[in-house]
Amino acid sequence: MVLLVIKCHKPYIFSPLYRCNLIRSFHHSRSLCAEEKEKAKKTVFLPSTAFPVHIKSTERSRMDQDISERGRMGSLYEWQLGDSERSKTTTLMDGPPYANGAVHTGHAINKILKDFIVKSCISRGERVVFRPGWDCHGLPIELKITKNTRGKSALEVSEATISDDRLRVITENGPFRRWGISADWSDPYVTMSPEYVSTQLRAFARLVEKGLVYRDFKPVYWSPSSGTALAESELEYKDDHSSLAVFYRFKMIDLPLSSISLSVPVTKPHYIYALTWTTTPWTLPLNDAISINPSQEYSAIQFDDESKNPITELYMVATPLVESLRSQLAPRSFSVRGSVRGSDLEGKFYVGWNHDVARPIVSSGHVTMSMGTGCVHTSYAHGFDDFEVGKRRGDGVEVKVDERGRYTREMGHELEGKSVLGEGNEKVLQLRNKNVVMKKKHVHSYPYDWRTKKPLIIRASAQWFIDTRPLAKKAEEEIENISVGAGTTDLRESLVAMATKRPSWCISRQRVWGVPIPAVRLPGDEVGEVTSPELVERVADLVEREKDTDVWWKMPIEDIVDDKVKLSLGCDGPVEKSTEVMDVWLDSGLAWKCARKEKEGEEKVVADMVSEGVDQLRGWFQSMLLTSVALQGCAPYKRVFVHGFCMDDKGKKMSKSIGNIVDPDTVTDGSMSANALGADGLRLWVALHGAESAAQSRIGPQVLKEVEKQLVLLRKSLKFLLGAQSGMDVNWRPKGELPLLDQFILRRAIEFGSRMESLKSSFRFRTMANESVQFVQHVSSSYLHLVKDRLYCDSPSWDSHRSAQYTMRVIASIFTNSIWPILPHLSIEYEMHAVQGNPEGKLRDRREYGEKREGNELNILEGMRLRSDLDLVSNLLVNLRSEIGKFGLKEDIGTKHAVLHLSNTDFDVLENVSESDVVEMLGVSTVDKKREGDISTVSIHTPSRIRCDRCRKIRRERENDHCERCTLALE
Structure with a gap:
């Protein structure tokens, strides 16, 4: 190092400039002194903004609330309804969730997806009608209430439910508002309100008038755990259900050995049995007949381990099933000793469960050669095909299993009171163990109660039904003219299959909470109920007049059934009220009529859109379609959006016992192990994982970390775009062509904005979210790091610097204007930090940045030119x-x-x-x-x-x- 020493005769203070010149002269260098370097650095522009990339979990909820208030998000719905510039009105029909329990991620997917639709329509200048609803009937709410009302009357349960339910409706609105859901929260529809119930009853009266409602005694799916009949739409099939499959023998009475073509003569005393197979051993004591296929040949088999017994025992099975039976009956082996025509078995008798009763062998078309033995154990009261067999024969049907799935007194003291799905099943096998040839575990698909998650039985009972056969063809035609899908997947065929496969819809429930079925019966008659349009209309009038949905339970039947109603019923004497209520799917299935006020002169009530989970193809979508076709001859909706179910990040179903349930509050507000992502974090997860698919919507620590990563990416980029606008003149506009890099990215931004408008129109929110993240990544890699030199080092007064600021402001505006239906909080927050930002008007601005001009030239704001x-x-x-x-x-x-x-x-x-x-x-x-x-x-x-x-x-x-x-x- 060389030091410069200057000798002076007296103190002298050199100026900084002179001192630096001396040093430069000494070193023969043109490098700047430290002071001038520092001065030069201070002229470099540095982005500056208070917009944060990361937000503390403790501040997230308050910050979301502040943003919502600044952006007037809470009044957005009311504002757009009253906006006179909106000419087109779009109606989104809300499928009512049960108003019980805390909200979960399933609610988040459903309501946030609907909000994406609402806000997308608003952003396109449409007026949106979205009235949220609450289903206040049905088993979930009844179970919640009856914990404290055991043994009480229907009216007492009803009053308790009303009190609790209204509280739940109020409390559940909070999370939805927290998530930024725009809806008519001031006037939601409630299925228990007098207005809704009276309209529902009038619609039911029309169904009765059209002859679609009838009373019948026949087998239905029955839930012992709920104590009521269920419709097919209320079933869940468990694929890994394990049943005890039993090969059970019934001794033939009048089948002579001579009728069998024997390969080897039988010289010993003999018994002949019909070998049956069943996965419901509890129905064996309820056996009425054995069904066979008369067109098939039947073989007489003998087990090899019984060949040396003093008595020869032969078992009749269908010949086409012999080979499959060898594996099913293993390790026991058998030999075929002879054969007989199936028609020769028809009309023969065998010893029933009770030895003093002979039962017939009958022919039936439902006997197939796909599984079993070809000899089908038939119980009229506990099988759909079985019932038809008894009906054709004219045999009586006895039900000896009660509503709780227990054997009745008629079954004797050994079985009385025992559960057919529990100890009764085991007891049956003990009582007739000698006739059990073999028993094995059999895993198969089996119906469960969709609410209690317990197995069902088939049980004959008197119920009210809607005849859906006259509706099936029209329903199928209507489905062809609407859109049903998830993303680009067409699900119309699935809805057709669900809506047309069943001939009837069981609409009565043996519960104490719900909309009553106005019907009467003669004293002592437990089966023969009757109703009429006049009776149903009478009850609807009373509900409307009294503003009370419990008039059916409260008023004496004499005050309800006046002379006009009696005449319509054909009853002169005293009658008793029916105690059954309507299926909740009929309640919500009439929402298209009950939840909307028909406009004057409007012939048909049709919603533009509905959106629910894929399970509603067999539920709400179907019940709405059938009731609408029945009452107004068309589908109640034009477009059906389907979404999937929520699973954990490993694809497992969420369960409290596993401990993999994710509370939406932990997503928005954080927890001990996870950062708060805010309302927009939850919304981004719904867009990325819950939209455009009927498959699993996964959520868990790993999924949420990825969502957080993407949210941070968006915030980092917005922070830079905001910081770059520091000190800019927002009124500056380019006088000529912008720098090439600015033109390049603006073209991409405009294309992005146009693409987002297209995706919004088709409601492809997952694609919107993914392409938004990709666009921000593109802006970051292809523009931001390249423009920094010009932004930082060009003079702030130069057009080149101002062009960079202008470009970044346009990019940020296009991005936030495009993404705000999905991320409204982020978009408002951007305006809160932007130069002369307008957070109050962000969600109310309909400007479009993607308007196209001639050829390839695009218009940005005020007609800036781009290179041809x-x-x-x-x-x-x-x-x-x-x-x-x-x-x-x-x-x-x-x-x-x-x-x-x-x-x-x-x-x-x-x-x-x-x-x-x-x-x-x-x-x-x-x-x-x-x-x-x-x-x-x-x-x-x-x-x-x-x-x-x-x-x-x-x-x-x-x-x-x-x-x-x-x-x-x-x-």
């Missing part, structure tokens, strides 16, 4: 930049000199492009263009110039203090 060859130029430079990236240089490419070896065609493309534009697009310090060769290539070199201390680019000539650009900027 923009795509050609930018694509070439992007490809060249990609080639540079392939060098894999460890050094900063921004410090390098690029030589472009261009083909004649490519040279012509770049000939009129300024060097500064090419340098910026390539991200290098300097560039040379050369016309040579047929293929364009690029080479990278170390520049001859040196580093500029202000901008850090390798552009400074050795004899200058700064590069040319920085010198001008400092001046």
